Amino acid sequence: MDPIAYVNGSFVPLSEAKVSVLDRGFLFADGIYEVAAVLDGKLVDSASHLARLERSVGEIGLALPETTARIEELQKELVARNQLDNGMVYLQVTRGADKSRDFPFPKGVTPTLVMFVTAKDIVNAPSAKAGIGVITVPDIRWERRDIKSVALLAQVLAKQAAAAAGAGEAWMIEDGKITEGGSSTAFILTQDDVIVTRPNSNAILPGCTRKAVVALAAERQLRVEERAFTVAEALGAKEAFITSASAFVQPVITIDGKPVGNGKVGPMATRLREIYVDFARATAV
Structure with missing residues (x-):
């Protein structure tokens, strides 16, 4: 089964998940990420990870496209759609894609939010x-x-x-x-x-x-x-x-x-x- 990813508001097969080549995460590493563990189909220490996410984006002046509560809901749905018992959820938010490559922060650009999962038996490693x-x-x-x-x-x-x-x-x-x-x-x-x-x-x-x-x-x-x-x-x-x-x-x-x-x-x-x-x-x- 092709794993399911989340990209900018939609759940799509991972093989079809795409972002623009002009995305600032790709061009400038202008973005933040988080990795949360999943045990028995549930998110581990989710509040700490989301608090750190909020702090990191705040330090670089990047607005989250969703609230942290909504992000947690999306993570849970992603875990369920992938029937993931044990592993990790990867989350990345970037400043998004402008019409050209320029160093200063672009205006009027929607941040990119992507998530995907990886199966891993962390407990029994x-x-x-x-x-x-x-x-x-x-x-x-x-x-x-x-x-x-x-x-x-x-x-x-x-x-x-x-x-x-x-x-x-x-x-x-x-x-x-x-x-x-x-x-x-x-x-x-x-x-x-x-x-x-x-x-x-x-x-x-x-x-x-x-x-x-x-x-x-x-x-x-x-x-x-x-x-x-x-x-x-x-x-x-x-x-x-x-x-x-x-x-x-x-x-x-x-x-x-x-x-x-x-x-x-x-x-x-x-x-x-x-x-x-x-x-x-x-x-x-």
Whole structure:
């Protein structure tokens, strides 16, 4: 069955989904995206994703063509039309297509809104039990990483380097410290059992899964510290892991080929993953 996509007010077969070659998302990466997980046919942490969407479009002066409440309704209908049980909904909004290619914001142009789904069994992913390796690469991105922009070339290059090295993710380094993964947030567990992750700022994307995991850990009286950390500190940690909408909580067992801790999946990452999955199922809409 041809999957169904949503394009500017219509549900269409994915193979027929089209936007103009003059769309500013295509020409300038002038757009914002979101990815929400789907569990048992329901959206995970939808409110956080839509709040981040509103913030990101606001930061670049882009008006949403629909309310966030309507967008959530459309996402649910898209999930239902595709009979999606587990996976992700991708959403992208751009400034739309003008009559020519010009840098300043065009006037009187309707923003483009597209959505499609991808099937993925996030809960039972083999890498959650086996752990992944990460490599480190220089962080060459722009200075507004808190905006979830579709301008992802630096992340593409980082993720490609990881794939070529047989790793599951790339951790980006700036001023000697880890900023974040190519599509994830980086965490470590120190030798004295403190969960450490970089604080939100313009240097990183404010991850929705990160936000939930930090809150869930704090609720259970686990020690959480928001600060930057080095590769050396990560290699000296008990555990390391990443969080994202498409991976939930995923253990990291090697960095640049060197083991983290004993080189095996640790109990903290395993427990936080279980806690997050329970949260995701309990709050999905």
